[in-house]
Amino acid sequence: MPSPALRAIPxxxxxxxxxxxxxxxxxxxxxxxxxxxxxxxxxxxxxEPRVSTFKLANGMEVVVIPDHRVPVVxxxxxxxxxxxxxxxGVSGIAHFLEHLMFKATGKIKSGEFxxxxxxxxxxxxxxxxxxxxxxxxxxxxxxxxxxxxxxxxRMVNLRLNEEEVKTERNVILEERRTNVDGNPLSxxxxxxxxxxxxxxxxxxxxxxxxxxxxxxxLSDASQFYRRYYAPNDAVLVVAxxxxxxxxxxxxxxxxxxxxxxxxxxxxxxxxEPPDIAARRVRLEDARAGAxxxxxxxxxxxxxxxxxxxxxxxxxxxxxxGGDDTSRTYRRLVGEQLASTAGSNYESTGLDSGRLAFVVIxxxxxxxxRAEAALDATIADVMANGVTQAELDRAKSAxxxxxxxxxxxxxxxxxxxxxxVAVGRSVADVDAVPLRIQQRTLEDIKRMAGEALKPExxxxxxxxxxxxxxxxxxxxTK
Amino acid sequence: MPSPALRAIPxxxxxxxxxxxxxxxxxxxxxxxxxxxxxxxxxxxxxEPRVSTFKLANGMEVVVIPDHRVPVVxxxxxxxxxxxxxxxGVSGIAHFLEHLMFKATGKIKSGEFxxxxxxxxxxxxxxxxxxxxxxxxxxxxxxxxxxxxxxxxRMVNLRLNEEEVKTERNVILEERRTNVDGNPLSxxxxxxxxxxxxxxxxxxxxxxxxxxxxxxxLSDASQFYRRYYAPNDAVLVVAxxxxxxxxxxxxxxxxxxxxxxxxxxxxxxxxEPPDIAARRVRLEDARAGAxxxxxxxxxxxxxxxxxxxxxxxxxxxxxxGGDDTSRTYRRLVGEQLASTAGSNYESTGLDSGRLAFVVIxxxxxxxxRAEAALDATIADVMANGVTQAELDRAKSAxxxxxxxxxxxxxxxxxxxxxxVAVGRSVADVDAVPLRIQQRTLEDIKRMAGEALKPExxxxxxxxxxxxxxxxxxxxTK
Numbered sequence: 001m002p003s004p005a006l007r008a009i010p011x012x013x014x015x016x017x018x019x020x021x022x023x024x025x026x027x028x029x030x031x032x033x034x035x036x037x038x039x040x041x042x043x044x045x046x047x048e049p050r051v052s053t054f055k056l057a058n059g060m061e062v063v064v065i066p067d068h069r070v071p072v073v074x075x076x077x078x079x080x081x082x083x084x085x086x087x088x089g090v091s092g093i094a095h096f097l098e099h100l101m102f103k104a105t106g107k108i109k110s111g112e113f114x115x116x117x118x119x120x121x122x123x124x125x126x127x128x129x130x131x132x133x134x135x136x137x138x139x140x141x142x143x144x145x146x147x148x149x150x151x152x153x154r155m156v157n158l159r160l161n162e163e164e165v166k167t168e169r170n171v172i173l174e175e176r177r178t179n180v181d182g183n184p185l186s187x188x189x190x191x192x193x194x195x196x197x198x199x200x201x202x203x204x205x206x207x208x209x210x211x212x213x214x215x216x217x218l219s220d221a222s223q224f225y226r227r228y229y230a231p232n233d234a235v236l237v238v239a240x241x242x243x244x245x246x247x248x249x250x251x252x253x254x255x256x257x258x259x260x261x262x263x264x265x266x267x268x269x270x271x272e273p274p275d276i277a278a279r280r281v282r283l284e285d286a287r288a289g290a291x292x293x294x295x296x297x298x299x300x301x302x303x304x305x306x307x308x309x310x311x312x313x314x315x316x317x318x319x320x321g322g323d324d325t326s327r328t329y330r331r332l333v334g335e336q337l338a339s340t341a342g343s344n345y346e347s348t349g350l351d352s353g354r355l356a357f358v359v360i361x362x363x364x365x366x367x368x369r370a371e372a373a374l375d376a377t378i379a380d381v382m383a384n385g386v387t388q389a390e391l392d393r394a395k396s397a398x399x400x401x402x403x404x405x406x407x408x409x410x411x412x413x414x415x416x417x418x419x420v421a422v423g424r425s426v427a428d429v430d431a432v433p434l435r436i437q438q439r440t441l442e443d444i445k446r447m448a449g450e451a452l453k454p455e456x457x458x459x460x461x462x463x464x465x466x467x468x469x470x471x472x473x474x475x476t477k
Numbered sequence: 478m479p480s481p482a483l484r485a486i487p488x489x490x491x492x493x494x495x496x497x498x499x500x501x502x503x504x505x506x507x508x509x510x511x512x513x514x515x516x517x518x519x520x521x522x523x524x525e526p527r528v529s530t531f532k533l534a535n536g537m538e539v540v541v542i543p544d545h546r547v548p549v550v551x552x553x554x555x556x557x558x559x560x561x562x563x564x565x566g567v568s569g570i571a572h573f574l575e576h577l578m579f580k581a582t583g584k585i586k587s588g589e590f591x592x593x594x595x596x597x598x599x600x601x602x603x604x605x606x607x608x609x610x611x612x613x614x615x616x617x618x619x620x621x622x623x624x625x626x627x628x629x630x631r632m633v634n635l636r637l638n639e640e641e642v643k644t645e646r647n648v649i650l651e652e653r654r655t656n657v658d659g660n661p662l663s664x665x666x667x668x669x670x671x672x673x674x675x676x677x678x679x680x681x682x683x684x685x686x687x688x689x690x691x692x693x694x695l696s697d698a699s700q701f702y703r704r705y706y707a708p709n710d711a712v713l714v715v716a717x718x719x720x721x722x723x724x725x726x727x728x729x730x731x732x733x734x735x736x737x738x739x740x741x742x743x744x745x746x747x748x749e750p751p752d753i754a755a756r757r758v759r760l761e762d763a764r765a766g767a768x769x770x771x772x773x774x775x776x777x778x779x780x781x782x783x784x785x786x787x788x789x790x791x792x793x794x795x796x797x798g799g800d801d802t803s804r805t806y807r808r809l810v811g812e813q814l815a816s817t818a819g820s821n822y823e824s825t826g827l828d829s830g831r832l833a834f835v836v837i838x839x840x841x842x843x844x845x846r847a848e849a850a851l852d853a854t855i856a857d858v859m860a861n862g863v864t865q866a867e868l869d870r871a872k873s874a875x876x877x878x879x880x881x882x883x884x885x886x887x888x889x890x891x892x893x894x895x896x897v898a899v900g901r902s903v904a905d906v907d908a909v910p911l912r913i914q915q916r917t918l919e920d921i922k923r924m925a926g927e928a929l930k931p932e933x934x935x936x937x938x939x940x941x942x943x944x945x946x947x948x949x950x951x952x953t954k
Contacts, residue, residue, distance in 0.1 A: 089676075089746070191754045199566075279759070280757035283753060284754075454761075460754075
């Protein structure tokens with residue numbers, strides 16, 4: 001759940017940007033205040049939905065999230081593959097294939113997919129992370145079947161050619177130039193991630209390294225498509241004005257025709273060696289405005305954690321930097337050291353998560369001084385834990401945020417689709433609110449002691465070059 | 478060419494340790510003084526050898542280095558494969574296979590290879606780097622044929638079984654525990670390398686990550702062996718009391734029988750994205766004695782450089798830290814800031830090299846102060862270059878070192894074998910002394926400006942933990 005501070009930073013995770021339409025409402029929640037939120041949520045009558053799941057005979061998982069308030073549906077297919085499956089030296093291929101999925105199949109022409117959705121009055125989008133590739137459409141209920149037919153078609157019938165690969169490769173290269181190379185903070189975030197992971201594929205950008213993207217070929221894309229795109233590697237999520245029975249019948253009639261790929265087995269990626277040394281990355285960039293400090297800690301994710309640990313991390317991140325009552329906000333912004341200070345728990349990874357901090361010092365405050373204040377804040381929580389009042393407030397805020405999000409069909413579909421795509425169950429997702437409420441002061445203190453060890457961390461700084469003179473690789477001024 | 482300072486550091490490059498028998502003499506050279514060396518070399522009558530090369534019909538390259546002073550021969554086979562070819566998630570397999578090459582073939586029992594060499598009065602060894610795997614024997618001339626038969630046999634007839642894989646896996650795990658995990662400086666060096674390379678396989682230790690070594694299997698080893706061990710992927714080097722004709726006949730009769738592997742093509746590994754951000758790694762280890770600073774810059778290697786650039790780097794490294802007249806020695810040891818200060822150019826890589834600095838501050842001198850002195854020394858050379866006297870002295874020293882090394886059969890065999898195995902020609906190796914002499918002050922200044930850019934570097938520090946208190950991830954005291 002992004003903090004206000006992290007929301008101020010453009011595209012810390014560039015590959016996620018395209019979900020902004022989905023996430024905007026949820027991310028706006030903290031700004032409204034908890035009390036207002038709870039009232040608002042109560043007013044809409046939103047409640048945790050009754051989600052059901054089943055599997056087609058070809059292995060495709062299906063998640064149905066009934067929501068009968070308006071006659072629209074949100075349709076998503078989540079593939080259990082992402083940039084984490086990019087072969088070494090072929091970074092960016094999962095994301096490239098996501099783009100190419102809008103080209104021709106045996107039934108439709110290149111570019112027609114999105115035109116049809118628009119003609120139906122709907123919207124569509126797609127997104128690639130390190131762990132998933134997801135395709136999204138929102139349409140009036142009566143068009144669900146058409147959408148499912150289209151999506152089932154491109155799951156197995158994509159027809160690529162050299163010309164389109166070449167053209168679309170320029171699109172992704174331009175996407176990288178604009179979103180990453182054109183944005184020093186994105187570049188820093190990329191370099192910090194590359195230092196945070198030494199062996200795991202999370203060390204590579206989901207968009208890919210430019211020099212490898214420039215060489216992505218039709219053959220790379222076709223191989224990746226044939227290997228990973230199949231019903232038994234996908235999760236269908238339908239949220240909206242439908243019943244489980246309707247979805248089952250439609251899914252069987254569309255996706256049910258696609259044959260499973262017997263070669264698909266459990267996911268397994270290279271894992272990290274032990275974290276034994278704290279790291280720093282210093283990016284000097286003439287385009288940098290105010291200096292910025294990013295700090296990432298490699299921690300567990302919901303999918304990788306023992307039950308309760310991700311929830312404790314969620315609470316810890318909130319207490320440390322979730323809103324303007326948080327520790328880092330009070331210590332840094334409150335005491336006139338920084339214009340922005342916050343933290344964020346990236347919790348959705350298959351193999352691990354990240355606890356991220358961001359600090360933008362005020363003019364006249366050195367990065368060293370701001371970092372020392374951040375370090376002191378973290379050290380205090382590691383040594384002394386948090387207060388009962390802080391924990392109670394964080395529980396309320398996370399509960400309110402969840403309730404608020406549950407009111408949004410796309411956000412709900414996203415929540416379950418993402419989780420099931422990395423191997424979690426619906427029951428596990430539904431148990432999160434209770435597990436959050438059950439966390440104790442001792443849980444938070446223990447988790448702070450484990451998660452915030454210096455050797456788990458990378459500290460990144462972005463500054464404008466001070467002068468032409470070489471001040472040594474890591475001079476901090 | 479390791480500096481005296483780097484020689485003081487145990488196993489900065491652990492996988493190279495086993496070459497110590499070969500390298501010891503060469504590495505002792507600087508300590509003797511240039512004048513003594515030149516006299517000594519002149520006294521032995523050593524001169525650049527007349528090296529010849531040819532190819533067998535099966536694609537195996539052969540390098541013959543005649544040396545008729547004593548009736549012994551040095552026999553080496555260099556495979557054009559190393560830890561850089563370890564598949565992702567299977568780190569350590571190239572080195573593991575090197576160990577397994579001493580097991581049974583169709584003709585000899587497990588462990589018999591080395592016993593036979595010993596029985597013949599010879600010595601043998603092997604070594605794996607990121608770029609090569611080499612097998613070495615030194616025997617009396619009359620046993621050359623026997624050695625070639627044995628080596629040709631294990632190139633294609635290795636017979637591995639589960640039991641031996643299991644036993645030998647414990648050997649390599651113990652090797653790692655002792656040489657790396659038992660040595661904080663090796664651990665630091667490994668972490669610094671992991672930060673220096675973000676995408677290239679040099680970022681992984683040649684020994685492998687422990688958690689992946691523990692899973693190396695018979696199938697991993699067999700696949701790697703079948704894929705890479707073949708005459709058309711190997712370079713034979715014979716130095717000693719032989720003629721080209723003798724070696725040709727023997728090579729044809731032994732290695733000539735092995736079939737080439739048609740699947741072997743040009744080597745190609747994932748390459749680095751641009752170096753845009755300086756990095757730091759801080760290892761706290763209770764076993765650390767005096768604090769140590771390592772600084773690596775990613776630079777060109779002989780195999781990857783434009784002609785003359787690697788030679789300029791060689792001279793630059795010597796002037797900066799090659800001996801006790803060097804810049805870093807005078808500035809740091811001479812001014813009572815450090816007990817050890819030096820630099821070293823790791824020049825032999827296929828895809829890139831490293832310019833390494835090491836500083837061990839004297840008690841009472843902070844790492845910051847020692848690092849500032851190192852930075853000032855480097856900044857001065859980047860801005861102002863070096864003096865003619867320094868350049869002349871460095872040229873003489875490198876010339877003397879080369880002459881000295883040329884007197885040693887194994888060192889010579891190593892020089893040509895290593896170079897040819899990464900795609901260089903004998904002529905290119907032989908042109909190095911002239912290209913060193915041709916380098917100008919301008920060349921050195923330009924190379925310093927290019928190679929020593931902060932964003933190419935990683936700075937590693939090793940210190941004992943100050944106290945139980947958390948002082949923040951990168952507090953430098």
